[in-house]
Amino acid sequence: MSPHSRPKDDASPAGQNRGAAGAPGQLSPILELRKATKKYAGVPAIEDVDFALLPGEIHAIVGENGAGKSTLTKVMAGVVNLTSGQMLIEGRAVNPKTPYEASALGVAMVFQETSLVPTMTVAQNLFLGHERYFNRLRGIYIAAQQFMQSLQFDVDPTVVVSLLGAAKKQMVEIARAVLHNAQVIIFDEPTASLTPEEKKYFFDLMYNLKARGVSVIFISHALEEALLVSDRITILRDGKHVVTDDKVNFNRARIVQAMVGRDLSQTLYGQRKTTVRPQGKRVLSVQNLRMAAMVKNNSLSVFAGQITGVFGLVGSGRTETFKVVAGIMKRDFMHGGEVLLHDKPVRYYVPAPAVGDGIAYVTEERKIEGFFETKSIADNLYLGLLAKLKGKRPLVSRKEAAEVGTHWIQRLNIRAIGKDVKAIELSGGNQQKVVIAKSLIQEPDLIIFDEPTRGVDVSAITEIHQLINQLADQGKAVVVISSYLPEVMALSDRILVQRMGKVVEEFSAIEATEEKIMYAAIH
Amino acid sequence: MIGALKNWTDQFLGRGGASITVPVLDGALKSNQMLEDAEVFAQLKAPEDLATDGDSVFVADGMRVLRYDALADGGAAAEAARFDRPVTALACLAGGGLAVALDGREVRIAGGPHDGRRWEGADGRAFLSVNAIGAASAGRILITEGSRTQPQERWKHDLMERGHSGRAIELTLASGAVREIAGGLAYAFGACLAGSGPDAEIWVCESWRHRVVQCGGARSGRAVLDGLPGYPSRIAPSPGGGYWLTAFTLRTQLVEFVLREPAFRKRMMREIEPEYWVSPALNSGNHVLEPLQAAQLRTMGVVKPWAPPRSYGLVIRLSPEGLVRYSLHSRFDGKHHGVVAAVECRGRLFVLAKGCQRVLRLTVADAERSLQA
Numbered sequence: 001m002s003p004h005s006r007p008k009d010d011a012s013p014a015g016q017n018r019g020a021a022g023a024p025g026q027l028s029p030i031l032e033l034r035k036a037t038k039k040y041a042g043v044p045a046i047e048d049v050d051f052a053l054l055p056g057e058i059h060a061i062v063g064e065n066g067a068g069k070s071t072l073t074k075v076m077a078g079v080v081n082l083t084s085g086q087m088l089i090e091g092r093a094v095n096p097k098t099p100y101e102a103s104a105l106g107v108a109m110v111f112q113e114t115s116l117v118p119t120m121t122v123a124q125n126l127f128l129g130h131e132r133y134f135n136r137l138r139g140i141y142i143a144a145q146q147f148m149q150s151l152q153f154d155v156d157p158t159v160v161v162s163l164l165g166a167a168k169k170q171m172v173e174i175a176r177a178v179l180h181n182a183q184v185i186i187f188d189e190p191t192a193s194l195t196p197e198e199k200k201y202f203f204d205l206m207y208n209l210k211a212r213g214v215s216v217i218f219i220s221h222a223l224e225e226a227l228l229v230s231d232r233i234t235i236l237r238d239g240k241h242v243v244t245d246d247k248v249n250f251n252r253a254r255i256v257q258a259m260v261g262r263d264l265s266q267t268l269y270g271q272r273k274t275t276v277r278p279q280g281k282r283v284l285s286v287q288n289l290r291m292a293a294m295v296k297n298n299s300l301s302v303f304a305g306q307i308t309g310v311f312g313l314v315g316s317g318r319t320e321t322f323k324v325v326a327g328i329m330k331r332d333f334m335h336g337g338e339v340l341l342h343d344k345p346v347r348y349y350v351p352a353p354a355v356g357d358g359i360a361y362v363t364e365e366r367k368i369e370g371f372f373e374t375k376s377i378a379d380n381l382y383l384g385l386l387a388k389l390k391g392k393r394p395l396v397s398r399k400e401a402a403e404v405g406t407h408w409i410q411r412l413n414i415r416a417i418g419k420d421v422k423a424i425e426l427s428g429g430n431q432q433k434v435v436i437a438k439s440l441i442q443e444p445d446l447i448i449f450d451e452p453t454r455g456v457d458v459s460a461i462t463e464i465h466q467l468i469n470q471l472a473d474q475g476k477a478v479v480v481i482s483s484y485l486p487e488v489m490a491l492s493d494r495i496l497v498q499r500m501g502k503v504v505e506e507f508s509a510i511e512a513t514e515e516k517i518m519y520a521a522i523h
Numbered sequence: 524m525i526g527a528l529k530n531w532t533d534q535f536l537g538r539g540g541a542s543i544t545v546p547v548l549d550g551a552l553k554s555n556q557m558l559e560d561a562e563v564f565a566q567l568k569a570p571e572d573l574a575t576d577g578d579s580v581f582v583a584d585g586m587r588v589l590r591y592d593a594l595a596d597g598g599a600a601a602e603a604a605r606f607d608r609p610v611t612a613l614a615c616l617a618g619g620g621l622a623v624a625l626d627g628r629e630v631r632i633a634g635g636p637h638d639g640r641r642w643e644g645a646d647g648r649a650f651l652s653v654n655a656i657g658a659a660s661a662g663r664i665l666i667t668e669g670s671r672t673q674p675q676e677r678w679k680h681d682l683m684e685r686g687h688s689g690r691a692i693e694l695t696l697a698s699g700a701v702r703e704i705a706g707g708l709a710y711a712f713g714a715c716l717a718g719s720g721p722d723a724e725i726w727v728c729e730s731w732r733h734r735v736v737q738c739g740g741a742r743s744g745r746a747v748l749d750g751l752p753g754y755p756s757r758i759a760p761s762p763g764g765g766y767w768l769t770a771f772t773l774r775t776q777l778v779e780f781v782l783r784e785p786a787f788r789k790r791m792m793r794e795i796e797p798e799y800w801v802s803p804a805l806n807s808g809n810h811v812l813e814p815l816q817a818a819q820l821r822t823m824g825v826v827k828p829w830a831p832p833r834s835y836g837l838v839i840r841l842s843p844e845g846l847v848r849y850s851l852h853s854r855f856d857g858k859h860h861g862v863v864a865a866v867e868c869r870g871r872l873f874v875l876a877k878g879c880q881r882v883l884r885l886t887v888a889d890a891e892r893s894l895q896a
Binding site: 278279280281282285287288299300301303333334335336337338340343345347494496503506510 | 535536537538539542543544545546547549550551553746749750776846847848895
């Protein structure tokens, strides 16, 4: 049996077999996927996945970045369509083409970034798309108030959504789903931006939904949460189903092993730092930086020869701070603070002069900002070089592009048939290497990695980590922004914790613990 | 014309020279309580400077110079010298004897082969505020004069007037020769010889520009350490290599703002007592009339009383190349503020916190071990 195949002979009576469709004496699944496969440009994001969701259960789906969790749930919510396989709701084959169709079938998805209209009130959002020809605002508010009370949600329906916190926005999303008779609600990383108090409140909401007979699918990177709130857990790896079982049959170690295939978590992230690199010259000084509501009076320094890790929850302004440094975003027009590079004030309106001054930003959105997906590896890398040279190279040299491509493919161990392979045809890890190579070709002094291993396979993670360490050893100033705490702790010499738009705490890698960092990020 | 226009737009938009920003205490400057928790070695009446000959520690206290055993339990001091005016700077000479600055207006040698030699000016201009003396190459000493317009005790006036008349001077002990190394410095406060032999450089602390700058030589004007979050004071070599740099207080956005408002400053200087100015201080929190003690902030819906920090205690350990290795702090809520000198003697670091008129003592190895933990 393949290690990825589903263990059909699972002995647990409430486990794997309970999820099988139509098992005698068992509950019938409300939603089921059979041999579900979704391919992007021929590359499978999920492959032959079997999944069953029982009525009134909380079902956690866990897996590493790129395991296919989001694709699987997006298929259920009608956001993407299956390449092959079958989806059934209450035993009936369905094929929702849009979220609207899925909603009509009783499946709703609450995305990580809420899909509410921020300028409308809670009540208006609840009834959006289901308005009558003539609407009375007061009537909508009363109906919304009654509905929210029936769910025991403490949210004022007259409040504009943009004024709500993350947890309350999720309540509105949930209420909207329930209002539209959703029998299946899918949460994609719902707790990523919640405080512990909000999380507890959110879990109560899930139990409340469960009590009403609603089935909940819950995607999370936090394994403890999956173990705490779910009835059953499904683990995906590399787009394939690994195991589904009752939560009582799991513990953290079993989940991690199933997620990574081997006990890699300890070798990747488990070793605690006992020494840190000494601080070199200050390369970057950000002083009282302001950028709209995202960055508020933020100050920090980055030093040569060190890896500075930046951790914070979603919305803490980490990425925005460094995008201002790299000229991708602009700071406030008035009193926006200062950015000093090598103790000289700089202000970039576009990235090109920042690249010229030796700043490289490796984006977290590689498919959007990182490369031209229809161009070859060599062309992408050569474009990186041309960005550095600006107007000094009026003619494009195909020979030089080929040399550059070959050199960096070897240097970063990019696994591709050749330099002429298009970037889109590469795996996530190799795409990320192309993005990194495109920056390194510019010979920067300051390299900012934003989520460097998001959606990257395990072996590439190790290689990228080695590369980041090499850069720091060479005396470069390196910044690693990551929302994955073990990665920040494994790589960084010093860790900056950002909350609500500014750095609130700094730890040496030696003194840092997950608890300390998380506490600083939340409180 | 373009420059004037840019200055005007910068003023309007809060950019460039008009951006009111201060560097943050992070990295090796991350704050701790090491200075606040340090042993109080001596409580004095008017301490000004520290020096060491490698065995003992000398403290300039009013008109006296006191000598302490570096390893003793503290308290017992012998009077090494007494002068007719307050000692504003002090150094031990390699060949024996002391070099002292008296009232900022005279540099005098006491003891040793050059006993009695004195200097009262340089380049035809009388001294007014000599505030630090450091050893130069053989047979020479370096002195810094903070301002040529304000005496040493009126340093706040010099800052509020945005003075830049400080200078660094080299004095030859044997011949009495005087050489001005650098002028036009924004409050020169401390100098030392960095390195040795022909490659030796002279480093001078320039307080109002928050930097340590190289003076003289081929790379004169090079910033050894720039953009400091505080106002640097004296700098002294460490026997183990590297240097001890002190900062007598930190920069704040409020003071930076005031320094960009000449009309406000003039009126403040005219109408208010200096101890109540919006300016850095060697100690604070002593009086209700200190600036903005009655201010308040609304945070998370709660109104909280707030006062801008004015004084701080900071000692910075520099590597031989001038890179910050680590730092010792007495935070805003502490007492050991206004640090103006630090010297290392027999494995102990002696720190003069002028704000509380104390000499503090730390074991360097213990401090380093504690910071690494």
